[in-house]
Amino acid sequence: MFLVGLTGSIGTGKSTISQILLSLGVPIIDADAIARDVVLPNTKAWKRIRDSPVFGPEYFTAEGELDRNAVAKKVFADENSRIHLERIVHPEIRAEMIRKIIRHAFQGRHFVVLDVPLLFEKSPLLPFCHKVIVVTCSRQKQIERVKIRSKWTDEEIIRRTDTQMPQDEKIKRANYVIDNNGTISQTEVQVKKIYALLKASKFHWIVRGVFATGVLLLVGSIWAFVAFIRWIL
Ligand SMILES: CC(C)(COP(=O)(O)OP(=O)(O)OC[C@H]1O[C@@H](n2cnc3c(N)ncnc32)[C@H](O)[C@@H]1O)[C@@H](O)C(=O)NCCC(=O)NCCS
Numbered sequence: 001m002f003l004v005g006l007t008g009s010i011g012t013g014k015s016t017i018s019q020i021l022l023s024l025g026v027p028i029i030d031a032d033a034i035a036r037d038v039v040l041p042n043t044k045a046w047k048r049i050r051d052s053p054v055f056g057p058e059y060f061t062a063e064g065e066l067d068r069n070a071v072a073k074k075v076f077a078d079e080n081s082r083i084h085l086e087r088i089v090h091p092e093i094r095a096e097m098i099r100k101i102i103r104h105a106f107q108g109r110h111f112v113v114l115d116v117p118l119l120f121e122k123s124p125l126l127p128f129c130h131k132v133i134v135v136t137c138s139r140q141k142q143i144e145r146v147k148i149r150s151k152w153t154d155e156e157i158i159r160r161t162d163t164q165m166p167q168d169e170k171i172k173r174a175n176y177v178i179d180n181n182g183t184i185s186q187t188e189v190q191v192k193k194i195y196a197l198l199k200a201s202k203f204h205w206i207v208r209g210v211f212a213t214g215v216l217l218l219v220g221s222i223w224a225f226v227a228f229i230r231w232i233l
């Protein structure tokens, strides 16, 4: 199995592309969804946020859930509190992503797509991605689309976008770029082309070969070590 990163700035269309890939049978690991799960009440990250001096009771709802709007207002206006939140949440997200990757590998998947908004900015999984897909659209479309889906103001959207790597920088680092300025059907055509290329790739055999060699070397070393000890004794 090999890993494919899917990234792009806020509202550019990552989830839309993930849905298209999912309909083609590709497993998706969604970092935003995991980020929501790891702060559910009574989880390790939730407790650390609750006990942190940076986020007081006003950042929690009456039911004890993290008040995402209140937290977003704070962290996207104040870099130190964002770094503080990320230090609590990112290790939990990373651990869960790795667990999911291992599960897919044991199921013998050909490749899995990691939908990670901060893939270039923050993710330690980037070096393990065989290919990276970047989805892009104009800033105007980003704002229009995010506003349909949420109550965020233009200012809030721009503030969030400005904490992320500029789109042209992401495009430079991509293996594949999806232009999501047009209709969803136009995007679907581009996604299907990339899917066909990934499906035709034989890279997963190389990964399997390296993994099998590693396991054989490990088992061989343990066997030789045990044989040596027995010979001494
Ligand atoms: C600040 C929080 C509570 C706001 O929650 P909210 O429901 O409003 O947004 P949601 O989580 O759905 O994120 C929407 C988008 O915001 C952007 N975003 C989220 N966190 C960050 C961040 N730390 N830095 C830059 N952009 C971010 C991403 O483009 C993401 O796709 C939440 O985003 C969060 O916990 N962020 C820290 C974890 C994180 O870095 N997540 C990104 C995925 S690894």
Ligand SMILES: Nc1ncnc2c1ncn2[C@@H]1O[C@H](COP(=O)(O)OP(=O)(O)OP(=O)(O)O)[C@@H](O)[C@H]1O
Pocket: 008, 009, 010, 011, 012, 013, 014, 015, 016, 017, 032, 117, 145, 146, 148, 149, 180, 181, 182, 183, 184, 187
């Ligand atoms: N080509 C398109 N035409 C019209 N609407 C679109 C198109 N692509 C995405 N959208 C809509 O724009 C909004 C943002 O798209 P989507 O949620 O896929 O972006 P995202 O990059 O995953 O966002 P986020 O960074 O917040 O996770 C959604 O409401 C989606 O339905």
